[in-house]
Amino acid sequence: MIDLHCHSNISDGLLSPAEVVRLAHANGCTLIALTDHDHTGGLAEARAEAQKCGIRLINGVEISVTWRKRTVHIVGLDFDDGNEDLQKLLAGVRKGRLKRLEAIAAKLEKRGISGAYEGALALAANPEMVSRTHVAEFLINAGHVRNKQQAFTKYLGDGKPASVPHEWAGLAEAVAAVNGAGGLAVIAHPMRYGFSATAKRNLFEEFKAAGGAAIEVHSGNSDKNDRLNYALLAERYGLLASAGSDFHRQGDYSGGILGACPELPGNCKPVWDFFQTA
Numbered sequence: 001m002i003d004l005h006c007h008s009n010i011s012d013g014l015l016s017p018a019e020v021v022r023l024a025h026a027n028g029c030t031l032i033a034l035t036d037h038d039h040t041g042g043l044a045e046a047r048a049e050a051q052k053c054g055i056r057l058i059n060g061v062e063i064s065v066t067w068r069k070r071t072v073h074i075v076g077l078d079f080d081d082g083n084e085d086l087q088k089l090l091a092g093v094r095k096g097r098l099k100r101l102e103a104i105a106a107k108l109e110k111r112g113i114s115g116a117y118e119g120a121l122a123l124a125a126n127p128e129m130v131s132r133t134h135v136a137e138f139l140i141n142a143g144h145v146r147n148k149q150q151a152f153t154k155y156l157g158d159g160k161p162a163s164v165p166h167e168w169a170g171l172a173e174a175v176a177a178v179n180g181a182g183g184l185a186v187i188a189h190p191m192r193y194g195f196s197a198t199a200k201r202n203l204f205e206e207f208k209a210a211g212g213a214a215i216e217v218h219s220g221n222s223d224k225n226d227r228l229n230y231a232l233l234a235e236r237y238g239l240l241a242s243a244g245s246d247f248h249r250q251g252d253y254s255g256g257i258l259g260a261c262p263e264l265p266g267n268c269k270p271v272w273d274f275f276q277t278a
């Protein structure tokens with residue numbers, strides 16, 4: 001049982017890094033990567049807990065990338081989290097979040113929703129990591145939407161009234177930073193971007209040319225069809241296969257159970273066969 005993509009309250013998850021590791025272990029997981037957005041600050045706590053539980057923990061991070069004006073997420077796995085260039089890149093990516101929150105709150109204000117700035121910040125354990133997830137939670141708690149999905153379709157999703165275009169890291173830059181730190185770069189949840197077949201081809205080709213290693217063939221609640229499709233694409237582009245729940249909290253929109261990813265199709269080359277960390 002493996003899970004190579006999940007979040008703690010270091011970014012937009014609910015549980016602390018130690019609680020994430022404990023829950024994964026309780027769910028029967030034997031190999032986990034904690035992949036908080038743009039931050040590796042939870043890895044030390046997760047590692048200590050993993051040693052206590054006897055579960056194998058791999059360093060992870062999910063880097064926000066802007067590719068052709070769209071946001072794409074690149075997961076880094078099994079890298080040296082002390083690498084200065086990688087940490088510099090992550091610090092740069094984190095920097096814009098508070099300003100973006102101001103802009104999102106101003107747009108919500110125009111729609112008659114006030115208090116989003118303070119409301120979202122109050123929900124973030126780490127203010128510099130305040131995320132659209134926290135704004136969504138504020139909107140739910142204040143009764144403006146029923147659930148997280150609705151918060152994104154009504155207000156926060158790309159092109160919606162409170163969306164604020166944001167420039168994250170470059171694709172090649174993020175891949176190079178992960179590789180430079182001795183890790184493997186993975187395209188997160190390729191089934192969730194709504195890209196055309198052509199856009200996907202361009203993304204996979206550029207990613208591979210930049211030194212990218214793998215794509216998530218399974219993410220969250222994706223189904224068997226998704227797995228078969230993305231296993232074929234991984235094979236076509238010479239990429240390894242990864243799998244992760246993208247767990248943020250129990251009962252969340254993507255529906256993944258922490259620590260429990262289904263088996264990958266037989267034509268996949270698992271990314272975990274290439275990990276160097278014991």
Ligand code: AMP
Nearest residue numbers: 012037130131132133148149152157253
């Ligand atoms: P941010 O990095 O602040 O732009 O927030 C992105 C986060 O919002 C993602 O990591 C997901 O956790 C969540 N998210 C993005 N799109 C959706 C969606 N359509 N429905 C629910 N959650 C979403």
Ligand code: MN
Nearest residue numbers: 007012133248
């Ligand atoms: Mn998230």
Ligand code: MN
Nearest residue numbers: 062073188189
């Ligand atoms: Mn993501």
Ligand code: MN
Nearest residue numbers: 005007062246
């Ligand atoms: Mn994620």
